[in-house]
Amino acid sequence: MVIVKIGGNVLDNPDRLHGFLVDFAQLPGPKLLVHGGGKIASAMGQRLGINPKMVDGRRITDAETLDLVTMVYGGLVNKQVVAKLQAVGCNAIGLTGADANCIAAHKRPVREIDYGYAGDVAGSQSINIQALEAFFAAGLTPVFAPLTHDTKGSILNTNADTIASVLATALAARHTVQLVYSFEKKGVLQDATDDNSVIPDINLHKYNELKAQGVVHAGMIPKLDNAFGALKQGVAEVLICEAEALTSINTASYSGTTLSLN
Amino acid sequence: MVIVKIGGNVLDNPDRLHGFLVDFAQLPGPKLLVHGGGKIASAMGQRLGINPKMVDGRRITDAETLDLVTMVYGGLVNKQVVAKLQAVGCNAIGLTGADANCIAAHKRPVREIDYGYAGDVAGSQSINIQALEAFFAAGLTPVFAPLTHDTKGSILNTNADTIASVLATALAARHTVQLVYSFEKKGVLQDATDDNSVIPDINLHKYNELKAQGVVHAGMIPKLDNAFGALKQGVAEVLICEAEALTSINTASYSGTTLSLN
Numbered sequence: 227m228v229i230v231k232i233g234g235n236v237l238d239n240p241d242r243l244h245g246f247l248v249d250f251a252q253l254p255g256p257k258l259l260v261h262g263g264g265k266i267a268s269a270m271g272q273r274l275g276i277n278p279k280m281v282d283g284r285r286i287t288d289a290e291t292l293d294l295v296t297m298v299y300g301g302l303v304n305k306q307v308v309a310k311l312q313a314v315g316c317n318a319i320g321l322t323g324a325d326a327n328c329i330a331a332h333k334r335p336v337r338e339i340d341y342g343y344a345g346d347v348a349g350s351q352s353i354n355i356q357a358l359e360a361f362f363a364a365g366l367t368p369v370f371a372p373l374t375h376d377t378k379g380s381i382l383n384t385n386a387d388t389i390a391s392v393l394a395t396a397l398a399a400r401h402t403v404q405l406v407y408s409f410e411k412k413g414v415l416q417d418a419t420d421d422n423s424v425i426p427d428i429n430l431h432k433y434n435e436l437k438a439q440g441v442v443h444a445g446m447i448p449k450l451d452n453a454f455g456a457l458k459q460g461v462a463e464v465l466i467c468e469a470e471a472l473t474s475i476n477t478a479s480y481s482g483t484t485l486s487l488n
Numbered sequence: 489m490v491i492v493k494i495g496g497n498v499l500d501n502p503d504r505l506h507g508f509l510v511d512f513a514q515l516p517g518p519k520l521l522v523h524g525g526g527k528i529a530s531a532m533g534q535r536l537g538i539n540p541k542m543v544d545g546r547r548i549t550d551a552e553t554l555d556l557v558t559m560v561y562g563g564l565v566n567k568q569v570v571a572k573l574q575a576v577g578c579n580a581i582g583l584t585g586a587d588a589n590c591i592a593a594h595k596r597p598v599r600e601i602d603y604g605y606a607g608d609v610a611g612s613q614s615i616n617i618q619a620l621e622a623f624f625a626a627g628l629t630p631v632f633a634p635l636t637h638d639t640k641g642s643i644l645n646t647n648a649d650t651i652a653s654v655l656a657t658a659l660a661a662r663h664t665v666q667l668v669y670s671f672e673k674k675g676v677l678q679d680a681t682d683d684n685s686v687i688p689d690i691n692l693h694k695y696n697e698l699k700a701q702g703v704v705h706a707g708m709i710p711k712l713d714n715a716f717g718a719l720k721q722g723v724a725e726v727l728i729c730e731a732e733a734l735t736s737i738n739t740a741s742y743s744g745t746t747l748s749l750n
Binding site: 270273274275293296297298299300301302304305306308309310312313314317318319320321322324325326327356357360363364366373375377378379380381 | 532535536537555558559560561562563564566567568570571572574575576579580581582583584586587588589618619622625626628635637639640641642643
């Protein structure tokens with residue numbers, strides 16, 4: 227089973243997105259897609275006079291921003307991706323964490339910063355695995371927007387990398403799961419200014435070294451932390467690669483980064 | 489099985505909507521909800537500088553309006569309704585016609601008027617009944633936004649009454665189906681200015697008489713045409729009533745309109 231996260235800079239580019247979705251549709255076996263959409267939400271917010279409020283790369287989700295991301299992630303982006311996948315032979319079903327109670331979360335507690343309607347997922351026990359299995363059994367491919375719910379009536383804004391990792395972890399209890407973070411870069415880079423400096427393999431020991439040396443770019447750290455968290459909880463393999471590398475992931479020509487514990 | 493359509497003037501009113509969703513959650517047995525959202529889309533469109541273009545009560549859906557309704561119907565309204573239903577014990581799943589290929593449609597042909605990305609549904613053969621049955625079998629309650637897809641990659645804007653009627657017709661092949669159009673009025677009115685002039689029963693003969701006499705309000709005709717179309721294709725009963733009447737529909741205290749063929 228393959229869980230793929232697709233990043234915002236690919237979603238934003240119609241040609242790249244189309245190529246990616248054609249490739250995704252061709253992946254054999256059960257699969258699941260998680261998408262972001264922050265750049266599209268920011269652009270729509272600007273048209274509505276809602277300015278993005280970010281702290282450490284995380285969006286502060288006040289009430290009007292929650293409506294914005296619910297519209298953009300759950301509606302515009304999710305349904306466009308689903309319709310495009312349907313057109314290339316993939317029977318996709320668009321979901322948020324509220325749908326079928328797939329992902330329950332809690333509003334992030336206010337400490338130094340009030341993140342507003344930001345949802346944290348406690349772990350794989352917050353996933354409705356029966357619903358996911360029913361979708362797979364029906365031949366459907368779940369496509370998740372980065373939204374969860376608090377089970378008390380509110381949608382919550384949740385990081386897409388986190389959603390991918392927690393879904394992969396929950397499914398790893400019953401399946402052999404590959405988790406693929408695909409985005410606009412070729413992999414984890416040794417030198418952030420050199421797109422061809424991909425580090426092919428990173429184990430936990432090497433990751434800690436790279437962090438200590440300051441090699442890993444700050445924006446990459448939450449993604450890698452999520453990835454190693456998933457590996458520790460039973461996910462078989464985590465790949466970080468560009469969107470165009472999707473069809474190569476189980477072949478010798480794969481040129482992205484592979485993460486493993488040992 | 490009960491298929492309920494909820495109208496835009498109820499969706500627009502948080503208190504009425506909450507009461508309606510509590511009542512809907514309590515309906516016994518398998519059920520399905522279809523919602524509109526035109527007023528909310530128009531208000532959001534105004535903020536975005538997109539003015540509603542209407543001909544005979546139907547929205548002209550140009551490309552920017554398609555994005556607008558995809559966001560508002562498929563995202564904002566649908567996910568808020570789903571999250572609220574989850575909070576009152578109903579395991580809802582929000583869907584458009586693109587999701588799981590539930591409802592295929594075709595772009596309305598251009599004759600005198602170009603309706604743009606408006607989708608017409610050929611009939612119950614355009615419904616993916618297997619997917620719906622899989623959701624019911626999993627204990628899920630489908631909640632449909634008034635959106636379909638053309639199976640070639642585009643979402644289409646489709647009248648919510650039509651979606652309710654075509655879903656009811658498709659499900660009537662396997663289930664005894666009640667179709668309930670619930671909205672802000674008490675039923676079909678003899679006198680549009682008198683909210684208490686509800687006509688309790690209308691059969692096809694009487695409907696034709698009412699139309700000939702000009703008693704039925706113009707805005708009500710497409711709804712009633714849809715309703716009688718559904719009855720002719722096997723739906724057991726069609727009810728037209730206010731949102732607050734939902735819990736009374738199979739009791740002696742029901743005070744809305746009941747439609748039947750004979």
